[in-house]
Amino acid sequence: MQELIKAKAIELLENGTVDRVLGWKTGEFFYDLTPAVFTSREEIEKDFVYSVFSGANLSKYLVKESRKDGKVAAFLKPCDTYSFNQLLKEHRIWRDHVHVVGIACDGMCDMEKIRAYGAKGVLSVERDGDTLKLETLYGPMTMNKADAEAERCICCKSRKLVAYDEKIGEDGDVIENSGRFDMVAKLEAMTPDERYAFWQGELSKCIRCNACRNVCPACTCEKCVFDNPKSGIAQKAAVNSFEESMYHIIRAFHVASRCTDCGECSRVCPQNIPLHLLNRKFIKDINELYGEYQSGADLETRPPLMNFTQEDCEPSVVYERGGKQA
Amino acid sequence: MQVNNEFKPTIVAFCCNWCSYAGADLSGTNRLNYPANVKIIRVPCSCRVNPMFILRAFQRGADGVIICGCHPGDCHYTTGNYYARRRMTLLFSMLDYLGIEKGRTRVEWVSAAEGAKFAATMNEFVETVTKLGENKRLEDLRCKN
Numbered sequence: 001m002q003e004l005i006k007a008k009a010i011e012l013l014e015n016g017t018v019d020r021v022l023g024w025k026t027g028e029f030f031y032d033l034t035p036a037v038f039t040s041r042e043e044i045e046k047d048f049v050y051s052v053f054s055g056a057n058l059s060k061y062l063v064k065e066s067r068k069d070g071k072v073a074a075f076l077k078p079c080d081t082y083s084f085n086q087l088l089k090e091h092r093i094w095r096d097h098v099h100v101v102g103i104a105c106d107g108m109c110d111m112e113k114i115r116a117y118g119a120k121g122v123l124s125v126e127r128d129g130d131t132l133k134l135e136t137l138y139g140p141m142t143m144n145k146a147d148a149e150a151e152r153c154i155c156c157k158s159r160k161l162v163a164y165d166e167k168i169g170e171d172g173d174v175i176e177n178s179g180r181f182d183m184v185a186k187l188e189a190m191t192p193d194e195r196y197a198f199w200q201g202e203l204s205k206c207i208r209c210n211a212c213r214n215v216c217p218a219c220t221c222e223k224c225v226f227d228n229p230k231s232g233i234a235q236k237a238a239v240n241s242f243e244e245s246m247y248h249i250i251r252a253f254h255v256a257s258r259c260t261d262c263g264e265c266s267r268v269c270p271q272n273i274p275l276h277l278l279n280r281k282f283i284k285d286i287n288e289l290y291g292e293y294q295s296g297a298d299l300e301t302r303p304p305l306m307n308f309t310q311e312d313c314e315p316s317v318v319y320e321r322g323g324k325q326a
Numbered sequence: 327m328q329v330n331n332e333f334k335p336t337i338v339a340f341c342c343n344w345c346s347y348a349g350a351d352l353s354g355t356n357r358l359n360y361p362a363n364v365k366i367i368r369v370p371c372s373c374r375v376n377p378m379f380i381l382r383a384f385q386r387g388a389d390g391v392i393i394c395g396c397h398p399g400d401c402h403y404t405t406g407n408y409y410a411r412r413r414m415t416l417l418f419s420m421l422d423y424l425g426i427e428k429g430r431t432r433v434e435w436v437s438a439a440e441g442a443k444f445a446a447t448m449n450e451f452v453e454t455v456t457k458l459g460e461n462k463r464l465e466d467l468r469c470k471n
Binding site: 187188192193194195196197198199200225232242243245246249250252253256278281282285286289290304305306307308309310312313314315316317318319 | 377378381382385398399405408409411412413414415416417418419420421422423424425426427428429431432433463464465466
């Protein structure tokens with residue numbers, strides 16, 4: 001796959017279709033791939049990497065890249081194309097300046113999972129069909145790719161490319177009943193005290209690095225409330241953890257109904273807070289109360305929070321629905 | 327000296343300028359009683375209420391927050407309260423999801439002619455929040471005095 005993508009990138013650059021290519025290169029570690037812009041054949045041959053760790057969603061980078069002169073090619077996985085569509089819908093990307101190469105994807109891997117599997121001192125990971133070949137300090141190792149798959153890929157919502165100019169590989173279909181709301185449903189079934197304890201435990205780990213906001217393809221405001229020192233929630237709270245809760249509620253609310261559930265927020269969280277559970281709660285509620293909606297699936301429908309019907313339920317419905325009283 | 331330790335909740339009421347604020351006014355001119363611990367904040371429309379306002383009110387020591395607007399269909403800006411209705415539904419659901427007690431937040435539609443409803447709603451809401459007790463889960467200790 002990497003060779004196909006590299007060849008495509010070089011081809012597009014050399015035949016003049018595009019001036020720049022947006023892809024991935026190795027970051028601090030081999031499993032820590034970062035988005036990068038390539039402008040020459042040499043750079044691509046030297047640095048371009050596509051591996052099981054190419055999880056980074058490149059669509060957000062197109063907001064800036066597509067505003068520059070010339071054309072940019074971007075490699076987008078199925079979940080990234082949803083974000084791409086959503087950004088197009090919000091007029092954040094200049095479509096004329098982008099050449100989208102859709103790439104089929106069947107799940108990315110998570111280094112934490114590989115470590116949890118028992119691999120120590122991993123030097124490199126090579127994919128071979130359904131197995132991963134690991135090179136470690138203590139000799140080679142193999143493991144099933146399925147065991148190393150990232151949480152968000154296990155309950156993948158769609159393997160279908162919804163926007164592309166050309167594609168590499170054959171994409172799949174939308175996956176019904178992916179089980180992505182299972183954990184949300186489990187939390188909903190808890191008592192409020194248990195839920196409160198769960199979220200206090202998770203959110204108090206937050207170091208307010210703002211990585212979840214910076215990486216989110218739905219968070220593209222030029223000015224952000226969290227950068228305003230007068231907002232009172234622009235930095236790590238010194239005394240107690242309420243500000244963290246407030247930050248996360250507001251962050252999730254700002255992207256509610258526009259969030260495509262790409263899972264980038266949880267992927268980049270240095271504290272491993274399951275932030276996608278907040279976004280998924282909103283998605284689940286929207287699906288239940290206002291009808292099924294997948295943001296980014298098309299370019300026409302209005303996001304549920306920017307829409308209404310006269311027959312909408314009253315907010316008190318929240319208190320009448322299941323769950324135990326506090 | 328006797329100290330009164332009875333718990334009196336602080337309630338913040340966001341009232342839309344066109345209906346509920348006038349409704350509150352009417353309940354006053356009709357000399358209807360509602361608790362003095364309801365603090366009214368006038369907003370142009372119920373959809374002006376940013377979720378942040380609600381969280382901020384809780385952070386600064388409110389025990390309950392109520393949003394009052396025109397009845398659906400009667401919005402001065404035609405559709406504002408329809409948007410507010412969706413937003414508040416999702417926000418309340420999220421607060422519940424995070425383990426905040428149900429009943430601390432509420433939306434009520436009060437028209438300018440419903441002074442009696444305004445007073446009754448406030449009485450009822452203060453009673454509910456008094457039963458729930460002090461807001462511990464959303465307060466910020468630095469904001470306590």
